[in-house]
Amino acid sequence: MHELGVVFYVIRDVKAVAEANHVSRITRVTLEIGEVSGVVHELLEDCWKWAIKKEPLMDEAQLEIETIPAVTFCEDCKQEYETVRYAKICPYCGSENTFLVRGDEFLIKEIEVEDPSEDPLEEPEEEP
Numbered sequence: 001m002h003e004l005g006v007v008f009y010v011i012r013d014v015k016a017v018a019e020a021n022h023v024s025r026i027t028r029v030t031l032e033i034g035e036v037s038g039v040v041h042e043l044l045e046d047c048w049k050w051a052i053k054k055e056p057l058m059d060e061a062q063l064e065i066e067t068i069p070a071v072t073f074c075e076d077c078k079q080e081y082e083t084v085r086y087a088k089i090c091p092y093c094g095s096e097n098t099f100l101v102r103g104d105e106f107l108i109k110e111i112e113v114e115d116p117s118e119d120p121l122e123e124p125e126e127e128p
């Protein structure tokens with residue numbers, strides 16, 4: 001997967017959510033990324049830091065990444081196993097008749113915003 005493209009996709013999505021909810025400032029974005037999605041976390045973070053500088057809405061937003069472990073299911077013996085460890089061959093029966101159950105996800109799990117309960121007409125209070 002192309003990390004910069006992924007980052008632009010996330011930014012576009014976050015902006016749409018922010019707009020729909022009248023949010024003026026994003027402070028943190030949490031992503032859930034499958035273990036075998038092909039996204040390199042370090043690259044993603046580098047692209048993120050670069051790309052958000054152009055987005056006043058979220059130019060200091062933190063990026064959090066949570067990994068979803070990859071699991072493969074065997075059609076022949078109906079067992080699940082770790083994809084990263086055994087790939088396409090079932091460790092229980094040796095079958096190749098398997099498919100990925102999860103692990104290639106790419107989801108925006110959470111978007112944190114500056115406290116929207118504050119009166120929007122006032123300057124935000126300083127953090128203690």
Ligand SMILES: [Zn+2]
Nearest residue numbers: 074077090093
């Ligand atoms: Zn099997």
